[in-house]
Amino acid sequence: MVVWRSVEAMAIRIRTVGTTALVLAGTLALCSCTATEPPPTTEYQARTSSPEASLTVVADASEQAASIATSVALFDESRVVVVAPAGDPAAQALAARAAVAVGVPLLVADGAGPGSSAAPGEVDAALRDEFTRLNVTTVWSIGDPAGFAARPGSSDSADDAADNSADDAANNSGNDAADGSENDPADGTPRIVASDATQEHVEAALGFALDAEDGAAGTPGTADRNRAAAIPRTTPAPPLDDTLALALDSDAQIASIATAQAAGVAVQLLPTSAPNPQANAAAVEALHGSATSKTLAIGAAFGGEPELDWKIRASRTGATLPGGGQLLFPQHQFIALYGTPGTPSMGVLGEQDVAAAIQRAKDVAAPYAGLTDKTVVPMFEIIATVASASAGADGNYSNELDPARLRPWIDAAAAEGVYVVLDLQPGRTDFLTQAKQYQELLELPNVGLAIDPEWRLAPDQVHLKQVGGVDAVEVNAVTAWLAELTNEKALPQKMLVLHQFRQSMLRDRSAIDMSHPELAMLIHADGLGAQPDKQATWRALHQDAPAGVAWGWKNFYDEDAPMLNPEQTVAGVFPVPDLVTYQ
Template structure:
């Protein structure tokens, strides 16, 4: 049976700013000066001002419902109030009905009902909403009933577009995300489904966010779901989505919606790898054909890549006494440009000898400023001051990696570039000391440990498993195939049967 109570309306127009807290993010910053005018003709009115960008992380369904309603709706005569148990069922019927959904009976829910000028509260039978409904009419609807949608009040809506884009991670259908989706649908907000909750992940998400947020990355976007991160993280990702070029294959994150297959070596030096066995045009064609061989076995598009040795480990000290020969960036420029034009990613590999990685990386700053160019640090060839190549395996500290990574991340941010691949070559745990100290927090970088071991399948897989022990969170795994040193060389199908599936595969 439906119970009804008399509603006493006060026909006033008021400005209300919701003051609450969710996951350490103040909603007051989200719902700035939203106007609710109870004497409007419409039963439902959209918010008149866009909210600031806010990431809600793993906030509860109650807090998420409050935040989205505050951002999307200026006023609503009919509002649903659900318990956490009935919230998802209500979410399935309220979006198309244009009715906002609040979850719980907290004081903040009561504040929202007051701000919206609600006259009728819709709830499930047996739900006690007296503490928030006050003297409003209460309409009981069983959201699980087959005809539940038909029993909802008809709503006349102001159809102005809601000034909001709602970013959701479709892979995490939590109750909070379901509630957020229902409220965004009810209010006509733009919903952007992003893999991993990252608006940079695909061309579609980048385009959707650009359309929704316009020119200002600090306004108009709200993200729900733990993968979306904090407000600070979301704002940084949005800044990249709005300004940066896209990577080969689309989107701006290196390993979210693509894998890469590369030829490795140095131009004109066949002994260093297959990349140098033919001219530029033939190398690009060979690499594209190689990547295509992986497509039948991949869950994601496979993008061709060139891993170019830009500084070559040397048996002679050279004029700088660093046992490393630096290839003139001007020599590599045609390779970088041609690869970009062909939709091929490029990684510049450093074999620094007695020089530190950062010093060498800075030599190639203008090439690294290209959106499709990343960096590889080859620790096998990083020597101590008294060492020479081939007498020992080189090693690098986590601190030196962090210094180089920080510079690369700053370059990416300052030049408004898409995320960059940062490869850490390794086949022995000793090659990177204090690996746990590697900083993986910079969203501008996609860091991967590249397993460089060669030999029999058992030896290679043993190295693969060993390198994953104590791997810092945020670092993914990559793989190298050798045509001559492996016995036998893994096929594309065998390579992609490895667990976890490698994100970057190179051939030497």
């Protein structure tokens, strides 16, 4: 279900607003409308169209630029627009109510302050250009943007104009608002209808603009009738039901949100501190539940959000990770069993069948739930390619398990909320070559990858005589491929585990590429033995580690002296590991 904050709610929450009417002068004609006749009977409908691209980002920092960009994205023509001042959320919220109700864009006027292209009494060039593009004939201005001066001879507010006689008003404006045929000024510049930025006045004028017979609640003033008389009867265009908007929940987006809603686009809000939709359950639900195919992202922070297109496409799939959501860290803590299915000598994972292994993983993970605020997720780390003492037929000193053998374990794990990581021990071949053999499994949303440099041999090395190692360039080849696969298939974020207990295992570690948001990178400390030695290894690995990397710790049932229990692991290992593996 799509959820969004309506602009009506924005307007209702406003308690006090300014009362000075916005008067645009210079190249625009001013209408001091005083006629009391009903609004023109000919209804007008703006023309809208959805963006061409599947993702359109409105990331302008300027309120005015963002409002114009949103208008350009959604409206092809609108003879009526609503304008409100920059930096005035109260006036913008009232203007939003009006714009959505009549189905027209809400644009923001910057005024003639520092950096503006407009002189006092003139309209900013960018705003003028948008009026021209939209073929605007009537501007309903609400509020007073700083730096704009009232045109000499014009009234200071719409209420003052209401006190003038109809003849005086006609002389001041050069237009008779009561005459529908004269609604467009002769020189082609838009007519300005100014409203005080108060909810009472805007709602009253809006009531008459929408329905001349019923009007607004309460007793209308003459000025409210005049505003309605000057605004062409407008009805919203059919909704753009192929587009969903994501917008940051801040006052800077009021105008853009209103314009999107005026075009019939549903809007889902995100906190300004977290523009990634994958981090927001409501956003994932909205994107997945929407029948739309296009997304409009509104907010400056979206401009710097890496791989936003992938994040939106992944959210639209609705696929979630074990434990919930589409991001791994820091929301989750993983507790894993390590080994090879059907091979007890390779680790505890292989000591039982898949059903019993799932239950064991859950039992091992359960104590951690009471020790952390994170969601605890049971996990399998399956050794998919096993280091071998012999070269084998392919000469690489590694035995690759058939993916079909592993698939039942992965499917059963997914059904029970267990995450899976495939571990590679490649011998004399490279990690990327082996990773590609398991692409069909890595295309599943609950499957990540681990590379174990201990078992990556040089051409003249053999297992158990030397400890292997890998250069950053080979690691980066794997991460680039896995990130691209995750992006292409619109998958949730994947875990990429780097095993290490010696510095030499990950050579030139500082050059490892950590820039892929599709991957959650984790360094896993594999040291075994006495706890002081393990702690020393843990501290050494943290020195000069890549920024943003997560951390894993391994508890050995037989080799540790002693093995830490869950309470000791959480209390005694700092920082608390994001992944704890049992072998």
